[in-house]
Amino acid sequence: MSTLPASSISLDTRAAVEELYARYVKCLDDGAFDQWPGFFTKDCVYKLQARENYDRGLPLALMMFESHAMLVDRVFGITTTLYHQPYYQRHIVSGLMVNRNPDGSLHAEANYAVFRTKRNALTDVFNVGRYLDEIVEVEGTLKFRQKLCIYDSELVPNSLIYPI
Amino acid sequence: MNAPEQLPAAASPVHWARGTASRVPYRVYTDEELYRRELDRFFYTGHWCYAGLEAEIPNPGDFKRTAIGEREVILVRAADGSVQVVENRCAHRGVVFCQEKHGNAKDFTCPYHQWNYDLKGNLTGLPFRRGVKVRDEAGKVQVNGGMPADFKLEENGLTKLKVAVKGGVIFASFDHDVEDLDSYLGAVRPWFERAFNGRKLTLLGYSRQRIPGNWKLMQENIKDPYHPGLLHTWFVTFGLWRNDQRAQMITDAHGRHAAMVGWKNAGGKGEVTQGVTSFKEGMTLQDERVLDVVPEAWWAHPQGEPGAPPSACMQTIFPNLIIQHNVNSISTRQIIPVGPHAFDFIWTHFGFADDTAEMTQRRLRQANLFGPSGYVSADDGEVIELSQDGFRQSADNATVCELDGTGQGGAPHNVTETLIRSMYGYYRKVMEI
Numbered sequence: 001m002s003t004l005p006a007s008s009i010s011l012d013t014r015a016a017v018e019e020l021y022a023r024y025v026k027c028l029d030d031g032a033f034d035q036w037p038g039f040f041t042k043d044c045v046y047k048l049q050a051r052e053n054y055d056r057g058l059p060l061a062l063m064m065f066e067s068h069a070m071l072v073d074r075v076f077g078i079t080t081t082l083y084h085q086p087y088y089q090r091h092i093v094s095g096l097m098v099n100r101n102p103d104g105s106l107h108a109e110a111n112y113a114v115f116r117t118k119r120n121a122l123t124d125v126f127n128v129g130r131y132l133d134e135i136v137e138v139e140g141t142l143k144f145r146q147k148l149c150i151y152d153s154e155l156v157p158n159s160l161i162y163p164i
Numbered sequence: 165m166n167a168p169e170q171l172p173a174a175a176s177p178v179h180w181a182r183g184t185a186s187r188v189p190y191r192v193y194t195d196e197e198l199y200r201r202e203l204d205r206f207f208y209t210g211h212w213c214y215a216g217l218e219a220e221i222p223n224p225g226d227f228k229r230t231a232i233g234e235r236e237v238i239l240v241r242a243a244d245g246s247v248q249v250v251e252n253r254c255a256h257r258g259v260v261f262c263q264e265k266h267g268n269a270k271d272f273t274c275p276y277h278q279w280n281y282d283l284k285g286n287l288t289g290l291p292f293r294r295g296v297k298v299r300d301e302a303g304k305v306q307v308n309g310g311m312p313a314d315f316k317l318e319e320n321g322l323t324k325l326k327v328a329v330k331g332g333v334i335f336a337s338f339d340h341d342v343e344d345l346d347s348y349l350g351a352v353r354p355w356f357e358r359a360f361n362g363r364k365l366t367l368l369g370y371s372r373q374r375i376p377g378n379w380k381l382m383q384e385n386i387k388d389p390y391h392p393g394l395l396h397t398w399f400v401t402f403g404l405w406r407n408d409q410r411a412q413m414i415t416d417a418h419g420r421h422a423a424m425v426g427w428k429n430a431g432g433k434g435e436v437t438q439g440v441t442s443f444k445e446g447m448t449l450q451d452e453r454v455l456d457v458v459p460e461a462w463w464a465h466p467q468g469e470p471g472a473p474p475s476a477c478m479q480t481i482f483p484n485l486i487i488q489h490n491v492n493s494i495s496t497r498q499i500i501p502v503g504p505h506a507f508d509f510i511w512t513h514f515g516f517a518d519d520t521a522e523m524t525q526r527r528l529r530q531a532n533l534f535g536p537s538g539y540v541s542a543d544d545g546e547v548i549e550l551s552q553d554g555f556r557q558s559a560d561n562a563t564v565c566e567l568d569g570t571g572q573g574g575a576p577h578n579v580t581e582t583l584i585r586s587m588y589g590y591y592r593k594v595m596e597i
Contacts, residue, residue, distance in 0.1 A: 048537070052265070053369035059528055060369025060513045062537045066529070069450035081397035081444065083543035085550075155508060156373040158549055159542035 008100045017098045017108050017135065020142045025091035025112075028163060033078055036163055037071035041138060044068055045146045048164055051129065054150045062151075062160060074163065084161045088117040089126070091164075105145065106135040112149070114164055116157070127151050127164055178597040180562075185588030186570040186581075187562040190555040193378035198595070199504040205594050206483040207233030207501070212328060212335040212348050214485035214498055215239050215249050217512060219332060219365040225268040225283065230510075231500045232336060232484070237325060238262050239334060240269070242283040249336035250285035251323035272322075285322035331360025333496070350416030354466035355423040355477050359489055361462065364517035368528060371511040373536040377548035378555070379483075379499050379507040380587075385544050386480045387422045387587055389413060389578030390567055395547065396540040397442040398533060402455060403431025404491065404540075405476060411578035412474075419572055419586030420482035426578065428457075428475040428491070454529050457491040482587065492523070493530040505552060509545070511535050 020039075027035050040046065049061040065071050096110040109132055116126035129151030136145045149164045178198070181187040192198055207213060213232040216239045220228050227240040229252060236252035252262045254274040261274040271288065272281045279290045295310025325336040328345040333356075335345055342348070349356055375382065385391070392399045393406035400406045410427040437443035449455065463473035479487040486497040494515070500508040511534070515527050534541045555561075565588075568580035572589045575582050 050370060050372070056369075058367060058369035059524070060371065060531060061528070062371055062535060064528055064532060066453070067451050070454065070532075072450045073454070076447075077539050081442070081447075082539060083395060083442075084546050154372060156371070156536040158373060158375050158536070158545045160537045161542055 009098050009106070013100075013106070014096075014098050016142055017106060018096060020135065021093050021096065021108075021110060021131075024144075025093055029089050029091055031088075031162075033075045033162065036075060037068050039144055040068050040071060040147070041136060041143045041145045042068045044071070044144055045148075046071060046144075046163070047147075048149045048151065048160070050154075051150050051152050052154070054148075062156070063163070071163075078161055082161055084159060085118055087119070087162075089162055090115040090117070090123075093131070101134070106142075108133045108135055112164065124157060126157060127153050127160060129153070129164075180592065180597075182570065184570050185572065185585045185592060186566050187564060188584075188588055189562045190559050192591075192597075193380065193552065193555045194504055194559060196504055198597070199378075199501070201595060202483075203233045203501070207338075208235070209339040210342060210594070211339070211483055212337050212342060212345055212481075213483065214481065214496060215325075215327075215334045215336040217332055217365055217367065217496065217514060218247065218329060218334060219367045219514060220266070220512075221247070223268065225270060226266075227262070227269055227283075228266045229262050229264065230498070231508075232325075232338070233501060235338070236260055236262075237336065238272070239336075240283050246284075247327055247329050247334055248284050249325040249327050249334070250281075251325070251338075253323065254279055255287060255320045255322060256290070281322055285324045287317045287321045289317070331357060331362050332365045333360050349481065350418065350421065351414055352416055352421045352423045352479055352481070355414070355425070355479055356481070356487070358462060358464075358466045358477065359479075359487055359494065363462075365514045366517055366519065366524075368513040368515055368524070368531075371513075371535040373509050373545060374502065374506055375509055375545045375548055376506045377545075377552035378504055379501040380591075381548045381551055382486070382497075382499055382507065382509060382544075383480050383482065383587060384584050385548065386424065386478050386486050387583035388581060389424050389426070389583075390581060391547075392540070393436060393578075394440060394442060395543055397444055397447070398539045400437060400440060400443045401431055401445075401447050403429040405578075406431070406436050407579050408434055408436045409578070410471075411576075413575040413578065413580060413583055415572075415574050415583055415586045419590040422480045422583040422586070424476075424478045424578065424583070425474045426476040427472060454532055455491075456526060456529070458523070458526065460492070463489075480583075480587075482590075488534065490533070491530060492526050493534055494527070495531075495534065505556075509536075 024039050046065040047061040048063040053060050092113045093110050098108045101107050111130050114127045115123050117123045132148040134146040135142050178189050216228050221241045224241050224243045227238050229238055237249050238252050240248050242248050252260050254261050256279050259274050259276045280288050282288050293311045295307040297307055325338055326340045328335045405426050409429045412425040414423040476490045484499045488495045495511050495513040498510040515524050533539045565581040565584045572586040
């Protein structure tokens with residue numbers, strides 16, 4: 001029988017990261033977008049990027065934000081400026097892996113699948129991919145210093161408005 | 165005896181109200197038969213279609229898989245450095261043999277029976293062409309099978325498209341009699357050459373979306389300078405594109421291509437924002453780097469018109485290409501029709517080889533405005549979907565394209581739908597409807 005390598009993090013830390021993910025996706029699935037930037041540090045990076053670009057080292061992303069302030073601008077876009085057919089999101093996150101970086105921050109990865117339900121419509125598989133995240137503790141709370149959402153989905157079904 | 169009234173045949177004439185192209189019948193967006201005719205007449209004959217950028221296949225053997233109309237093609241750089249475009253369909257049994265989106269190959273082999281083609285699409289060989297030698301029970305050699313003696317490799321290659329490369333942009337046509345590309349581009353050629361003057365391009369990446377609307381609606385969207393200052397808050401509020409700016413609407417002699425040229429202004433409140441709900445007075449960005457616009461030397465007006473250079477030039481090259489220059493963001497957008505009710509829309513963002521790292525970052529940051537999530541593009545896909553929904557609801561109606569009259573041709577301002585009418589003037593001629 002093979003033995004698993006000893007995890008570099010405690011079960012408490014893992015539980016805290018699981019809790020962070022659970023709160024993060026609940027925020028998005030509830031449509032509580034005003035709270036979304038609160039999950040990030042001030043100098044954060046958030047990217048939603050096609051796997052094709054990520055794998056080939058091409059830098060283009062569907063959303064590329066380089067600060068907490070840009071996330072706030074995106075929320076204004078979603079709630080005020082971007083015309084779109086409203087929809088619900090439902091995130092399913094699985095296969096969480098957590099490791100500690102040499103600088104003490106956490107590196108976490110997990111698969112995600114997002115279902116979209118438009119008003120009066122059937123539910124679609126909307127966007128499927130993997131989170132590649134760097135997490136730090138800020139005043140006792142875990143926050144994303146970097147969140148990459150690398151999506152497999154080759155085609156966006158028309159538009160993608162809300163964050164993943 | 166009275167015969168029952170006949171139902172209109174599927175191929176009934178298309179009715180154009182007012183006898184012009186200012187009212188577009190919904191049927192041209194929904195009718196399967198008209199769609200098949202469009203594929204034949206616009207995508208497969210008489211026209212050049214965008215296939216990609218040279219920067220996507222820099223080295224011999226590099227290939228990219230894409231589509232022209234509903235036919236898959238492979239864009240490949242041959243060993244001699246030439247750009248080739250061949251259909252992704254084995255001559256033998258029709259197999260769409262290439263299943264990678266891009267890569268590097270020495271040749272192409274169909275997985276089914278291993279027919280082998282060189283990078284120019286020539287059939288180089290196939291297994292058992294001369295049959296298989298066996299010995300019978302008496303020990304006599306005989307040959308089983310094999311292709312007929314008159315089978316010629318050179319007559320059984322892949323479909324080869326005619327190719328034109330201009331300023332790093334690759335066009336292809338299934339029609340080898342198509343006119344030369346420069347004359348094809350006509351009056352938009354100076355604008356094409358403004359963006360693609362031979363400088364080396366660098367590939368920044370792709371965005372891909374499927375928009376559930378007819379492919380022509382995307383051509384119309386970028387021939388419609390009326391909507392940006394109304395639908396797009398960012399454009400009207402920050403002055404990137406709105407109806408009180410300096411603008412030139414240009415089309416070619418056929419009316420099929422267009423360039424919408426615009427000069428951004430300071431934005432803010434004005435006559436064109438009155439009652440416009442998308443205008444957000446006092447809106448500011450928390451992080452203004454997304455609109456950190458830096459003018460570039462190549463923006464200069466190609467005819468040398470005085471004053472500041474235009475900050476935007478949106479070109480529609482009929483039938484399948486849009487070239488986006490809006491401030492520091494540049495991309496090609498390729499239309500791949502998928503039946504009458506949907507199309508795939510492929511954005512290829514690029515920069516120039518002499519861009520500084522700061523300029524590359526600026527282009528990537530401004531890309532937040534464009535694409536399937538973009539502040540000013542996501543909603544274009546949304547409204548196109550909703551137009552298509554309306555067309556399906558009531559096939560006997562027609563759109564109204566009469567802003568600035570019913571005429572066709574260019575315009576010295578952007579309060580007009582003349583470019584859409586021009587396209588449908590051309591459309592009616594080619595489609596013979």
